[in-house]
Amino acid sequence: MRQPDGFQVWEETVPESIRGDALWRMTVYRLALFLGDLSWEDVTTLHRDGRTRRIADQLYRSVGSISANIAEGYSRGSGKDRARFYEYALGSAREARDWYYKARHKLGVDVTAERLDLLAEICRQLLGTIRNQPGRTLREPGVSYTTDGEA
DSSP states (O other): OOOOOOHHHHHHHHHHHHHGGGGGGGGGHHHHHHHHHHHHHHHHHHHSSGGGHHHHHHHHHHHHHHHHHHHHTOOOOHHHHHHHHHHHHHHHHHHHHHHHHHHHHOHHHHHHHHHHHHHHHHHHHHHHHHHHHHHOOSOOOOOOOOOOOOO
């Protein structure tokens, strides 16, 4: 996986209390936190315009839910319980993708494309993580999350 622009610099700003937790080893968690920070500016832009204020609220909630559900799942004792929360995170990532798509007119093509690429990577990683949980099978057929220019 190619790291998103600014990811390495961002990682260095995260407090040691978060980086020192075993959860930090999960790349998908780090990507979700990174997206959460990126989305703050996006949400602020959307919130300034009365036409997109509701989108801003939904986007903020769905993006924040991704890392929160990954953290919750990581703390569960069984593979089945972990998978359930990782599935919630996957649902939130898909929802965030939908809200970013709806906000594309206000956020611009470049910002939207970057966020959609990051969300596609989060979805890919979550699908793999869910499949690897003992005692849990994914309910949906295999899905290939790709972005333009990727095979």
